[in-house]
Amino acid sequence: MSVWSALVGQEAAAAQFRRAAADAHAEAEDPAAASAMTHAWLIVGPPGSGRSVAAVAFASALVCPDLGCGRCRACADVASGMHPDVTVVRPSGVIMGVGQTRGLVGRIGVMPTRGDWNVIVIEDADRLNEHADNALLKSLEEPPPHGVWVLCAPSLDDVLPTIRSRCRVVRLRTPPIDEVAEHLQQVDAVDPAMASYAARAAQGHIGRARALATDPDVRVRHQRVLGFPHRLGSVAGCLAAASEIIGDARDQVGAVAEPLEAAEVAAVLRAHGEGGTGAGSARSRASSALKELEKDQRNRRRRLLRDELDRVLLDLLGLYRDVLAVMCGAEVQLVNAQARAEIERLVAQGDPATALAAVSAVSHARESLAADGSEELVFATLALKLQQASSGTARAGLPRR
Numbered sequence: 001m002s003v004w005s006a007l008v009g010q011e012a013a014a015a016q017f018r019r020a021a022a023d024a025h026a027e028a029e030d031p032a033a034a035s036a037m038t039h040a041w042l043i044v045g046p047p048g049s050g051r052s053v054a055a056v057a058f059a060s061a062l063v064c065p066d067l068g069c070g071r072c073r074a075c076a077d078v079a080s081g082m083h084p085d086v087t088v089v090r091p092s093g094v095i096m097g098v099g100q101t102r103g104l105v106g107r108i109g110v111m112p113t114r115g116d117w118n119v120i121v122i123e124d125a126d127r128l129n130e131h132a133d134n135a136l137l138k139s140l141e142e143p144p145p146h147g148v149w150v151l152c153a154p155s156l157d158d159v160l161p162t163i164r165s166r167c168r169v170v171r172l173r174t175p176p177i178d179e180v181a182e183h184l185q186q187v188d189a190v191d192p193a194m195a196s197y198a199a200r201a202a203q204g205h206i207g208r209a210r211a212l213a214t215d216p217d218v219r220v221r222h223q224r225v226l227g228f229p230h231r232l233g234s235v236a237g238c239l240a241a242a243s244e245i246i247g248d249a250r251d252q253v254g255a256v257a258e259p260l261e262a263a264e265v266a267a268v269l270r271a272h273g274e275g276g277t278g279a280g281s282a283r284s285r286a287s288s289a290l291k292e293l294e295k296d297q298r299n300r301r302r303r304l305l306r307d308e309l310d311r312v313l314l315d316l317l318g319l320y321r322d323v324l325a326v327m328c329g330a331e332v333q334l335v336n337a338q339a340r341a342e343i344e345r346l347v348a349q350g351d352p353a354t355a356l357a358a359v360s361a362v363s364h365a366r367e368s369l370a371a372d373g374s375e376e377l378v379f380a381t382l383a384l385k386l387q388q389a390s391s392g393t394a395r396a397g398l399p400r401r
Contacts, residue, residue, distance in 0.1 A: 045172025048205025
């Protein structure tokens with residue numbers, strides 16, 4: 001199975017990358033040959049479209065003699081993160097700073113050790129701050145002959161014009177629901193009914209669909225999110241429901257982060273002599289490194305929390321999309337067909353105007369969260385706005401008594 005098989009619903013993009021990789025191998029043999037290859041790429045697409053999958057597949061194709069066969073040592077090493085000529089950077093915090101970027105700029109100029117290309121993939125390039133963008137810019141303007149940058153971002157607007165103008169842009173789309181469901185059946189051996197439910201509930205987000213299809217706890221949390229509007233009967237209920245959502249998200253982040261953090265601390269202590277002999281404790285010698293690590297870990301938890309809460313908001317947008325569809329009699333497949341009772345309850349409470357007010361409130365919450373707003377304030381405000389919308393007071397601008 002080639003590396004491209006994991007890229008769902010992106011046939012045009014995959015073909016473009018294959019052509020570029022083929023020309024890149026030819027260019028390594030004859031630098032004067034005409035080529036579809038370039039040294040800087042920007043992959044844009046909505047969450048769940050497979051930006052990172054596409055970037056890593058392209059990197060594999062550049063270092064694999066068979067354009068990403070998925071079977072050779074080079075492909076296996078890229079997949080495991082062990083290939084010396086491929087670096088995949090996943091920003092640990094909300095922002096990626098200039099220090100890390102300068103280190104990558106230095107690395108891109110190093111000659112490849114096993115293949116023809118030295119590839120650096122930056123996931124979430126939209127997290128680069130202005131100073132980091134400037135550090136990257138010179139390398140994009142004057143790329144080393146064997147270096148390839150592959151940047152990923154949700155949209156062109158999320159990247160500075162000076163960066164995107166120096167990259168070849170590849171656009172990904174939200175994968176079709178039926179293709180996501182088929183992928184889950186073929187790759188993860190998911191039952192067809194479950195695959196269909198997960199693909200619809202995830203709104204085409206492949207990673208989210210896989211989690212819904214394979215993890216019962218994720219499905220329980222999803223149903224709890226869909227029940228969020230039902231718990232907004234009073235101001236106290238709004239605040240309690242908002243707190244519950246945030247607390248649940250923090251728990252999920254902790255479950256992911258804690259094992260990583262323990263392993264990272266252990267690695268730092270080993271690097272500073274834990275278990276060996278000599279004066280002083282490893283923790284004392286590693287004090288500075290541990291402080292820096294703790295900072296990175298806090299930033300990662302913050303990013304993971306924002307990402308988890310944004311998924312909650314996307315689930316709510318899907319719910320209110322279904323409410324509008326039922327209200328208007330639209331003959332479309334519901335995102336949350338399994339939650340028909342909750343949808344009908346919300347339909348009975350309002351009209352298209354109140355449903356649109358709810359959609360607007362959730363969209364505004366996403367914007368506030370992305371703008372570094374307080375999680376507690378964002379969700380408390382959202383809960384109160386949704387309560388107003390459901391009670392019909394949104395149009396009158398009056399608080400519910």
